[in-house]
Amino acid sequence: MARSLFAGRHVCRLIITTRYWNRTLAPKWNRAFGQDYRERNGMIRKAKVQDIQAIKKIVEPYGKAGAMLPISLAELYDRLRSYFIYDDTTDGVVGTAALHVTWDDLAEIRSLAVAKSHKGRGIAKGLVAQCLAEAADLGVGRVFVLTYVPEFFAKLGFQEFDKAKLPHKVWSECLKCVKFPECDETAMILKV
């Protein structure tokens, strides 16, 4: 009886310590060191040809549901160099995002998607941060998105702006969208 009470006290202590870490210490660590604590089970890296099928598997259901533009395998291979992926230690590729340079001082984040099973772990936030870092490295000053989830991008500092101000080149991609020309996406932009 005394031994089980002793063990119970240790279990309680462990639960309290874990909660304290998750709710209080980890977010502080995260803010201080810039890495999302929830991402610790994997890494973000540039995509390789071997990742293309996995990327397709992530984006395809969202494309079919109209949450993002559908993309073919041929296009994915063409644009491989634009893609980042989140490689989970146990589950493999579960997130993706691509940075496309559009014009002078302007780039677009496209194909941002996280597998349903891995949402809410800071993966998309990390992928966007990686795209922004690459834009800065390339000397691009502004990054925009056309999105159905403006609240997500607003959390990361993006601001809504008039999509009519985007260069015409952007709309060539939209020709294959079933909703064209009635675009109901929100344009959001961030200075890098």
Ligand SMILES: CC(C)(COP(=O)(O)OP(=O)(O)OC[C@H]1O[C@@H](n2cnc3c(N)ncnc32)[C@H](O)[C@@H]1OP(=O)(O)O)[C@@H](O)C(=O)NCCC(=O)NCCS
């Ligand atoms: C939108 C999406 C990319 C978010 O991925 P995720 O990995 O779950 O997002 P994160 O865990 O990085 O979330 C980061 C923050 O944004 C918030 N967030 C996530 N999805 C959100 C949404 N749809 N609306 C508002 N806020 C959202 C999170 O609560 C979190 O906030 P916090 O930092 O205050 O805790 C993912 O839901 C997805 O793949 N959706 C379908 C495809 C899509 O719409 N892509 C966008 C195309 S532009």
